[in-house]
Amino acid sequence: MIPFCEKTNTPLDRVIEGVRSRTGSASAAEARVSVAFLTVQAARHTGRKTGYGNTVLSLRVGAAVGSCAVEPGELDHAEVAEFAGCGVDQLLQHPKQPVRVAALDAYLSQLCPHDQHPLSRPVVIPPGDSLAKSVHRAEVVTGLLRARPGQRVAVIGVVNSLLAALRERGLQYVPCDLRGGRTEWDEPVLTDHAAAISTSDAVLATGMTLGNGTFEDIADRCSSRGIPLTVFAQSGAAVFRELLGSGVDALSAEPYPFFWLAGGATSIYTYTTWGEDRP
Numbered sequence: 420m421i422p423f424c425e426k427t428n429t430p431l432d433r434v435i436e437g438v439r440s441r442t443g444s445a446s447a448a449e450a451r452v453s454v455a456f457l458t459v460q461a462a463r464h465t466g467r468k469t470g471y472g473n474t475v476l477s478l479r480v481g482a483a484v485g486s487c488a489v490e491p492g493e494l495d496h497a498e499v500a501e502f503a504g505c506g507v508d509q510l511l512q513h514p515k516q517p518v519r520v521a522a523l524d525a526y527l528s529q530l531c532p533h534d535q536h537p538l539s540r541p542v543v544i545p546p547g548d549s550l551a552k553s554v555h556r557a558e559v560v561t562g563l564l565r566a567r568p569g570q571r572v573a574v575i576g577v578v579n580s581l582l583a584a585l586r587e588r589g590l591q592y593v594p595c596d597l598r599g600g601r602t603e604w605d606e607p608v609l610t611d612h613a614a615a616i617s618t619s620d621a622v623l624a625t626g627m628t629l630g631n632g633t634f635e636d637i638a639d640r641c642s643s644r645g646i647p648l649t650v651f652a653q654s655g656a657a658v659f660r661e662l663l664g665s666g667v668d669a670l671s672a673e674p675y676p677f678f679w680l681a682g683g684a685t686s687i688y689t690y691t692t693w694g695e696d697r698p
Contacts, residue, residue: 442692446509454479455502478525484675485525487517487654517630527657533688540689551556552678557584560651563669566621573615576625603632616640626652638666
């Protein structure tokens with residue numbers, strides 16, 4: 420038995436309510452999860468001093484896979500196995516937010532794959548080792564920022580390749596991550612996103628913020644300060660697409676399989692609120 424979550428009014432819940440109101444053969448009540456799996460990953464790129472790891476829940480609906488990062492141990496294999504065969508509508512009411520995000524991501528991706536969305540701009544990450552692909556992705560992601568050389572960017576969800584790409588663009592950065600620690604260059608990492616945003620001219624945030632419940636506050640703080648919010652998302656990539664213009668100014672959407680899973684070419688899809696007039 421999968422318990423239901425209590426209703427709230429976050430951006431995620433508003434998207435879910437819109438999806439659940441759909442009727443017909445493409446409704447969430449009709450769609451079902453055929454495959455559910457966890458990806459447990461550890462990475463340390465050759466030549467880098469530090470590494471990182473992620474645990475990601477993925478759900479398949481039709482031809483689409485939706486994903487959301489989870490904390491280690493937050494879901495066990497027996498619980499994940501229960502998701503296979505469930506209706507999407509049922510999982511959209513799950514008490515754990517990453518489950519709701521992954522189910523919504525899969526459903527929205529099935530309705531409209533990123534490569535068929537009229538606003539998406541596909542970008543191929545060429546084949547290469549893990550570091551080469553990470554660096555190439557970072558160049559694409561940081562290219563979405565509307566920030567001038569010398570300005571400060573709060574990076575919420577530290578990825579060292581992103582920090583290096585920002586430096587190359589002449590931008591300062593304020594690294595922030597719930598895990599804290601230090602960057603590859605021994606810089607302190609803030610754990611308080613409010614402090615990071617308060618001194619910045621733009622924000623670059625990971626899609627993991629949707630799963631861990633911090634996205635709403637991040638978006639609200641960006642809005643109140645009038646600074647742009649760019650998201651790089653493996654978690655909830657299609658969900659953030661629904662939030663463009665409603666808290667999100669630009670998006671790098673990276674559906675499964677992610678760049679770190681394969682040495683061959685992989686794709687990301689960029690979206691902006693300013694159309695073809697890209698910076």
